[in-house]
Amino acid sequence: MGDTQNLGTSPDEVQFRFRDDEPVDHAAVTVDSVLDQTNAAAVRIEPGDDARLLLPFLDRLALVEVNFPVFGDGRGYSAARILREAGYTGELRAVGAVLIDLLSHMRRCGFDSFAPDKRLDEEDAARAFATWANVYQRAADRRATIADKRHEA
Amino acid sequence: MYRYDSYDQAMVDARVAEFRDQARRRLEGKLTEDQFKPLRLTNGLYLQLHAYMLRVAIPYGTLDSRQMAMLATIADKYDRGYGHFTTRQNIQYNWIKLEDCADALADLATVEMHAIQTSGNCIRNISSDHFAGAAADEVVDPRPYAELMRQWSSFHPEFTYLPRKFKIAVIASEKDRAAMRLHDIGVRIVKRDGEVGAQFYAGGGMGRTPMVAPLIRDFVPIDQFITYAEACLRVYNRYGRRDNKYKARIKILVHELGAAEYIRQVEEEFAHLLSVGVEPPREELARIAEYFALPPFRHPSESWDLEQLQSKVAGDPSFRWDDGFGQWVRQNTHPHKAPGYVSAVISLKPAGGIPGDATSDQMRVVARLAKEYSFDELRVMHTQNLLLPHVRIADLPAVWAALDAAGLGSANMDTIEDIIACPGLDYCSLANARSIPLAQRISERFAQSGRTELVGELKLKISGCINACGHHHAGHIGILGVDKKGKENFQLSLGGSEAEDVSLAKITGPGFDEDGVIAAVETVTEVYLASRTEGERFLDTYRRIGMEPFKEALYG
Ligand code: HEM
Ligand code: SF4
Numbered sequence A: 001m002g003d004t005q006n007l008g009t010s011p012d013e014v015q016f017r018f019r020d021d022e023p024v025d026h027a028a029v030t031v032d033s034v035l036d037q038t039n040a041a042a043v044r045i046e047p048g049d050d051a052r053l054l055l056p057f058l059d060r061l062a063l064v065e066v067n068f069p070v071f072g073d074g075r076g077y078s079a080a081r082i083l084r085e086a087g088y089t090g091e092l093r094a095v096g097a098v099l100i101d102l103l104s105h106m107r108r109c110g111f112d113s114f115a116p117d118k119r120l121d122e123e124d125a126a127r128a129f130a131t132w133a134n135v136y137q138r139a140a141d142r143r144a145t146i147a148d149k150r151h152e153a
Numbered sequence B: 001m002y003r004y005d006s007y008d009q010a011m012v013d014a015r016v017a018e019f020r021d022q023a024r025r026r027l028e029g030k031l032t033e034d035q036f037k038p039l040r041l042t043n044g045l046y047l048q049l050h051a052y053m054l055r056v057a058i059p060y061g062t063l064d065s066r067q068m069a070m071l072a073t074i075a076d077k078y079d080r081g082y083g084h085f086t087t088r089q090n091i092q093y094n095w096i097k098l099e100d101c102a103d104a105l106a107d108l109a110t111v112e113m114h115a116i117q118t119s120g121n122c123i124r125n126i127s128s129d130h131f132a133g134a135a136a137d138e139v140v141d142p143r144p145y146a147e148l149m150r151q152w153s154s155f156h157p158e159f160t161y162l163p164r165k166f167k168i169a170v171i172a173s174e175k176d177r178a179a180m181r182l183h184d185i186g187v188r189i190v191k192r193d194g195e196v197g198a199q200f201y202a203g204g205g206m207g208r209t210p211m212v213a214p215l216i217r218d219f220v221p222i223d224q225f226i227t228y229a230e231a232c233l234r235v236y237n238r239y240g241r242r243d244n245k246y247k248a249r250i251k252i253l254v255h256e257l258g259a260a261e262y263i264r265q266v267e268e269e270f271a272h273l274l275s276v277g278v279e280p281p282r283e284e285l286a287r288i289a290e291y292f293a294l295p296p297f298r299h300p301s302e303s304w305d306l307e308q309l310q311s312k313v314a315g316d317p318s319f320r321w322d323d324g325f326g327q328w329v330r331q332n333t334h335p336h337k338a339p340g341y342v343s344a345v346i347s348l349k350p351a352g353g354i355p356g357d358a359t360s361d362q363m364r365v366v367a368r369l370a371k372e373y374s375f376d377e378l379r380v381m382h383t384q385n386l387l388l389p390h391v392r393i394a395d396l397p398a399v400w401a402a403l404d405a406a407g408l409g410s411a412n413m414d415t416i417e418d419i420i421a422c423p424g425l426d427y428c429s430l431a432n433a434r435s436i437p438l439a440q441r442i443s444e445r446f447a448q449s450g451r452t453e454l455v456g457e458l459k460l461k462i463s464g465c466i467n468a469c470g471h472h473h474a475g476h477i478g479i480l481g482v483d484k485k486g487k488e489n490f491q492l493s494l495g496g497s498e499a500e501d502v503s504l505a506k507i508t509g510p511g512f513d514e515d516g517v518i519a520a521v522e523t524v525t526e527v528y529l530a531s532r533t534e535g536e537r538f539l540d541t542y543r544r545i546g547m548e549p550f551k552e553a554l555y556g
Helices: A031-036 A051-060 A075-085 A100-108 A122-129 A146-150 B006-027 B033-042 B065-078 B098-109 B143-153 B222-239 B250-257 B259-276 B282-291 B306-313 B324-332 B360-373 B393-405 B436-449 B514-531 B538-545 B548-555
Strands: A042-045 A063-068 A091-096 A113-116 B045-047 B052-056 B082-085 B091-096 B168-171 B185-192 B195-202 B215-221 B333-335 B341-346 B357-359 B378-380 B386-392 B460-463 B477-484 B487-494
Touching: A031 A042, A031 A051, A042 A051, A051 A075, A063 A075, A075 A091, A075 A100, A075 B222, A100 A122, A100 B006, A122 B006, A146 B006, A146 B282, B006 B033, B006 B098, B033 B045, B052 B065, B052 B098, B065 B082, B065 B091, B065 B098, B065 B360, B082 B360, B091 B098, B143 B168, B143 B185, B143 B222, B143 B282, B185 B222, B195 B222, B215 B222, B215 B259, B222 B250, B222 B259, B250 B259, B306 B324, B306 B393, B324 B333, B324 B341, B324 B393, B341 B393, B357 B360, B360 B378, B360 B386, B360 B393, B386 B393, B436 B460, B436 B514, B477 B514, B487 B514, B514 B538, B514 B548, B538 B548
Parallel strands: A042 A063, A063 A091, A091 A113, B168 B185, B460 B477
Antiparallel strands: B045 B052, B052 B091, B082 B091, B082 B357, B185 B195, B195 B215, B333 B341, B341 B386, B378 B386, B477 B487
């Protein structure tokens, strides 16, 4: 279970947030701790963690942080989609090596808040979030795809 | 062939704008080279020995005359007047400047082309059978399925940072002309009881640990095609190794888990994704397929068959049937589904030339021929040749005359002169040895001795290092460049195949220097000629008599 004191980001570290509810203001615990402890509302997923272990606890989770220790490790994208596909509606926060060019993909995978290691240029980020006027795949953002639009009634 | 609608065009335009912005941020110092690298890679921009290399995608190897003409323009405007066609049906330019790159991409976008996902750890350009849409033996045209996959895999939000690159090939006949089982995922479109579906293979590849992909599902209903692919990728993204880049390809995952366990995990994910609903609407495949409708072939009475062709040209001295034209027709054409037509291979392997290279002038000649004689369609073959897919047999004399005049008339498809070679030490920063000069010397040697035709079908493939970009594991004869105490050395291997009789080649024994390996290639062809029985190819003879007689002759 280890030391959970410093785990997780605080609301101050969140640079972009696409939700209106109050952010959780206490530290997150590890996935292992969620399995053991019954009261934590915030959890932090590391790349090697199996997001599916959290599925029985989704009701009581209000914040899931997905850590990207390095930008090239894309396991967190699958973790995010898996949680959204299972109906998780709480905050899904990307933390760590969150770079401009990852924002649009992360958003599509269901992330709705972002706490980058290094603050990002606001203008560049705004442009990045708006990169795709349309999308090819169905994903966690539930946007109608290009194919859907092509065959609209 | 497929044409972009306004959506597809907007996606590519958005990508060009995004890349321009990334290049700007790199120049302004907002991005480190480390951070910029994966971004330029997903836009096909590599840093090589001498310059940047730009790799342009040619989805499933199909393009039209306008696009080929633009490839020629790019070669003139931003490179040195030539380009290099690759084993993944793409084209590479070796001398691009970083500051020109966004402009080159913008030019490409005007003809519905791009360099998206031609490198990086993402789903790469989808390859296919170069005879797709023309081959007499195909079940259906595989390209609509490949196009559906192209759209699904383009900018896929979940699969842009996979453990390693991911290559997919889609075919639709028993014959495999795309090295399908040497891909991360190989798909064969099949028909069962009138129903179209997809057979999936996973975990093939070359590189330092070559593996032939096992079958992982015999039939995926076509309206679950994308969902199944998504399941395969998600299991790989979650569990593929990331601790060691040499063990990160899906072949290692499938091998370490065992095919049965990988299949179990994919099936579980597949069942889940079916309930989520990620498949594109069914009408989308139908919409795409319309673009691949057969061209309006002329009635057979308006063309000839090959016998008629032979008798018609018999009296014309410029079209000798014994060599020149006749040899080209026999060697470089492939049976077509429409009577009176063939597919005609344009060899980019002149004896002594650089495999896969074409000058901008040659590209323009090819573009013109496609427009005049092949319903405006062209293909890039994984053998680094080009193809006119639909040529009326009666037009072959005119086509050959134009090709021959442009230095494109070599009659050597699938012969020992039709060598696949990677860029090697002439361009590549990872190389141990030069592949191109070796290919040049071998093809020259056989062309001069006149033995090419005698030896018949013989696939020779050369890689400059263990990464195997030149497919040496799959060569009837394979050559691998290694470093031996600072000197170039070449390992010879025999018995590989990338076709439906797929197999991996075995090393003969100690390596050779450059002269030595050329002599060794001649030696093994002599063993073959002395041992072959009626109708046997080199590969068949090797499989029958085994390695020993070859070893004996080489080292005995
Ligand atoms: C010149 C720059 C190139 C570099 C730096 C490069 C790098 C690599 C590397 C590192 C691998 C091994 C990947 C692995 O095993 O995980 C590889 C494999 C491969 N490359 Fe290249 N390559 C280059 C050019 C080419 C060209 C020109 C072609 C096509 C003619 C090509 C086609 C392939 C193929 C077919 C494979 C093996 C199939 C597989 O991925 O398993 N590469 N390349
Ligand atoms: S096989 Fe090696 S030398 Fe040849 S292109 Fe690939 S990485 Fe370079």
